[in-house]
Amino acid sequence: MSTKNFTPFQDVTEFTQKYGLAFVMVASYFGSGSVFIASQAGVMHGYTLLWAAAGAAVLGFIAQDMSARLGIHGTSLMVFTREKLGRPLATTIALFLSIGCIAWTLGLVAAVGAGLSFLLGGAVAWQPIAVLTTFAAIGVGLLRYDTVENMMIAMMLSLMVIFVIVALPSGADPSSVTTGFVPGTDTLGALAMAAGLLGTTALWPNFFLESILVHTKGWTDESDLPEVRTDLAIGYTVGGITTVAILIAAAALLRPMGYTELESFITPGEALVEVLGTWAMVLFVGGVIAAAFNSIIPIMWTPAYIIPQAAGCSVQKGDRLFNVLFAGLTGIGVFSPLVSWWLDLSVVDMVILFPMYNGIFALPVAAILLFWAVNDRKTMGEYVNSRALNGVNALLVLLAVSLAILSIQDFAKLITGGGF
Template structure:
């Protein structure tokens, strides 16, 4: 087991991060509401994730810098630098606060089935004590700085959850012809656009682009390890994508609607575990939630550190201030009584809206020959990057049209 963990690369941690409570919830609801018709969106999301995360890993490994630090060091125009860094900081802080609320709500959603009476009233405000408890646990691990051991332990639970869904996908005996059609024939059902954006947002997580560029510096030495970093990225994210597809297939096999709790999500595992599914889903959601609740604030803090050139590590006051802010906002939004499912869905949609901003900056950075030399993007990778940005921009605009009842694209 020790050898297994020593071989885990940043790609595996990135995959474990996006297979969080948001993925479990959004993919399950996509299957419940739209059957197999959304599988193609997940396939494209996985391809986009591989392309963008490879860029981030290459940037971090060759330059020895995170994406935020590259933007700060390499943009020459003071005005453009200020605009770029302001956009990055605001996007990551807002996006991670929403994502953190989804993480904490997902963890609480898992425990809610096991501990149903978790609400307390303070005046006119009803608080979810499970959300506060998960927030306090994340705070302790982050503040002490000994989070790695618990994170690795929780990854085991997330892997257990993932294997359960992969097996359950086969045991639900889906119509494989319909599955293949859903994989390769794009279709956006009525009222399904926000679900497409949510699937993109739950897979191509903007903060993972910053996190990956920083993690590769810790795992490997320099560009000589680029082959290993790429292999780690391709394999890990592909496996994560297979898990997400399996969850959608499980959701399509759930013969009920109005899912709003872990008990409903557990129906996807009943063919495998029966009544034990409640415990499997509960522990899996809790594990995914607490792991991501630790990772998201850390990523935001690393972004702020790179943007502002702060010195010091995990225990510095400025570093702690950022992750505390993100964690606090996540706890507040998660604990004031809003529907956990709706918070999680909002977080994924928010990530989908923020993705084009971050992807544009990443694509610019990996085309700077003065910092990457011969490791700049090849033309085909640039083409894929531009197509991904255009696709996410169109999805984002369509989402804004739906929300504000506009007609921006005609």
Template sequence: MKFIERMKSIGPGALVAAAFIGPGTVTTCTVSGASYGYVLLWAMAFSIIATIILQEMSMRLGIVSREGLGEALRNQFKNPVAKNISIFLVISAIGIGCAAYETGNILGGAMGLSTVSRISSNVWGPILGIVALIILWTGSYKVVERVLIGLVIVMSVAFILTAIVIKPNLAEIFMGMIIPRLPDGAGLTVAVALIGTTVVPYNLFLHSSAVQEKWKDAKDLGIARFDAVFSIILGGIISMAIIVTAAAAFYGTDIEIKNAGQMAVQLEPLLGAWAKWFFSIGLFSAGFSSAVTAPLAAAFATSGALGWKRDLRAKNFRSIWLIVLLVGIIGSSLGYSPVQVIIFAQAANGILLPISAIYLVWVMNNRERLGQYVNTSLSNILGALVILVTIVLGARSLLSVISKIFG
């Protein structure tokens, strides 16, 4: 009965999971499974653990201090130079990250529509971006978001059921989860992209603000922790199911994943001829719902860091989400491959992640703000390990890109 009561309280954690189960996750996990089989499952397993560690800190910060990460960061430093540098770094990370995500979100939704309409993603992209702009401007996004998230949940269940139906090799899956390996070629980029699509920097800001509306004080930490851990693990299982189904459908065929129609093949064992339609509607829903929420997350984070009023109709607030959305609209119209753009966006976020994570761990050691709820030594060690791994992988990925640019 206690478990049922806890399930009824699920809220902000589900929002975090819904934010990372977008077109980026579907596409990146599909490319991972298709290109490398189960080899990169360890990157997803690490991502789930890392997300739980960091989101637990974010949740604890919001409930105990009644501040979002943006506000806490603004109040962390007394020295104006240190304060301004930190604010600039975080806003840059969130701004660049959300702008990259937004292009991928819009193109992900457009790729879903393109598959069933035969109209190019680069035509659908700007149209979806403009519709998202209208929805955000009128403030009616919550109704649309609920419907679209419902469709994403249905698609996610289909992936889990398909992963069961195809009866994969459990021993190989287990080995892929516990043995870190980086295959040749783009394996490093895909590994960083898997981390970047799951440990989402703007979710650290979103979660610390969202929990304040659901829970009021430290006595609620237990139920809030269950909400976060349960939701993130469920999201991780969905992501792993996508890798497993893609490995079964494509690995060893040397196929290059370019569109949603190809990705939909992995659901055919469960859905047959309906797979293409089902997958396309789910991908559109994942992309469009994220295209609406990502600009809002950027606006909440930036407004908090700069001390602006977090009002949906305030000019400063609107200007932030408008810039992020316009970058996405322009990026979606330039003619780039949707799959390549999405992988790049996730990799970019994986590289930028350490900036937000470092500041979160720093803020979580402020006893003046958090009292007895500051990070324990174990929390700090786990947080440091997450940051270290993301820095190493991100640096290697960045050096790989630079070496390719300069020959």
């Protein structure tokens, strides 16, 4: 009787064939903005918000689970929107949401440019690097889905390792770290930052993408849900550990050095040199660059899917229409330096304000649509949301709407007043 021997390569191949979609979702939300917010949380509030970092990963998991169930039992979120609201209104919503994706890309290519310029000692300005980054993102995004997914798995696992390596020698107090995973009285003074951690993880493009891409993984039936949830658990655990590691490093190293706020997402890298040496700075900033670049591809896949779907066209990745839309809309990223100059915004301003735009204007729309879809019995049949899931979904909608109402005035002042 012969036995089948699996090499490590075969094991990895089997894993990536079975799982991996969640890594695309996590790569989408884990950009330079997430690194900055996690670092800022650690600097401003120490270990107080570790519970929010862990809770954000759980919320992201639950939101994606609802999106996956919609795709398996019903249809994709934008097709649902078109069926309920009609083509004209659905197309208007898709175009409106796509503006947010383009804004994200403008900030992300600038972040990659700033990070690489920093590592090069300023020998090359961020502007030309941002332009080149745009073309690189187009090239990667047009690759086969399986290829991109495998890249995202490798990149997210690498990011987790990078930031854990930076956090381990930080000298963090274990008892303080443990306490940080439980909300306490200190939390009351840090609710805005907690909302930021939650908001940056529940990324609205993922609500659309998961409902579309479940079929790419062959998940089409109720029996596939355990596999979907295992995928999401693995992906969001990696994302959660990475966020927690960044927060701990900032709390343990930067806060004792007197930092009360960060000038940019690169500031932690500069500060780490004083404590851990140049290697930590290179790892940290390199991680920021990889995280920012990762985010561009799935974020810009979203409009390439939802605009045709809203107009009543069936589209698959690799179709000519998909490729033209993805390349054309992502290509607007080359204007990042011009937008920076025209609005008098620094790279840091764009990295913070453009995701803020999405949180204020796009997230409430997407969250409400998802809530509607997973509660629509005609679409979901017997698989509509349970009361418990509706509680979580209602929390997501409430968070999105509340953040929008509280932030819109400050956002308007910042975007028209030259940033921070």
